Amino acid sequence: MGKSVYEGRYTTENDQDIVIFIIGMRINKRRAIRKWVPVFLAMPGMIKELYQNQESLGFLSMESFFGLRTTAMISYWRSTDDLLAYSKGQKHLTAWKNFNKKIGNSNAVGIYHETYVVPKGSYESIYGNMPLYGLGKATKHIPVTAETISAKKRLEPAQTSITKPASR
Template identity: 35%
Template sequence: MASINPGRMTHRWNGELVVFHIGMTVNRWWRFDQWMPLMGDMPRMLRELSADPASGLLGSTMLLGARGPYLVQYWSSLDKLYTYASAPSQAHRPAWTRFNARARKVAGAVGVWHETFVVDRAESIYVSTPTMGLPKATEIAPVASRHDRARARAADGRTRADRAAE
């Protein structure tokens, strides 16, 4: 069991931050042949990314929604995310090609989706939890007394342009 961080924690990160949500919707649960292969593709991609610190993937968390699993990923740059997604020698492109071929044969059995957020500011707080989410992907830090409130933590999460001007 992961150790619990006592007290109030937040994250610390300077630089570009991209939050990427990706998931699948299982529309026909009985079509295992359509959605199970997708379940095997994502762990391969995560292993590949984790083995390469230069990939830009800072961390990820797998979640389960009402229609299927989804992943929250933290990236150090939008360019690195797009580079990985389009690289023919990486696991993503072949997986995407396989998904499209299956989707043409059994339309609507399974869906995929993603959302990409380039974050100028990020505020976080974790009270009596294991290291998770943004602090796990970046750096965990105790909440200082001057950052006791969410508004103060968000104000300290200045934009990249503000930090560059300092």
């Protein structure tokens, strides 16, 4: 995948529901290499599987981050049904079983995940002189126009439904 920079300002259409799934690990005991390396090495195979089967799995895209002790992967999904179905798939179940077998209750390495279900119209984005990234890689990437020039305008439909009091 190329990293072509899109000059100027871009945003995304927010006309579809999206699921954002954040998963990662934290090395709690750096010297316990035998505990945390297998956890770290389980992820590349799953990432490869996701990209090879994007359409059928409902996986849209992902970004990865690596810190001194903590990793994070932000992934974008078509639906919670797709995400939950993947969690029951062979590659993920195998990794989960291996984690429980090798790590068990050891506090040498920690794992976490968070899931956010975001309704259409309830998110916005802006990218200036960037390659496709984040939601811009997961959804339709479009140039900024007069109608999408500000975050307020990009969120206007969602803000209208949230801020208007219910009629009596």
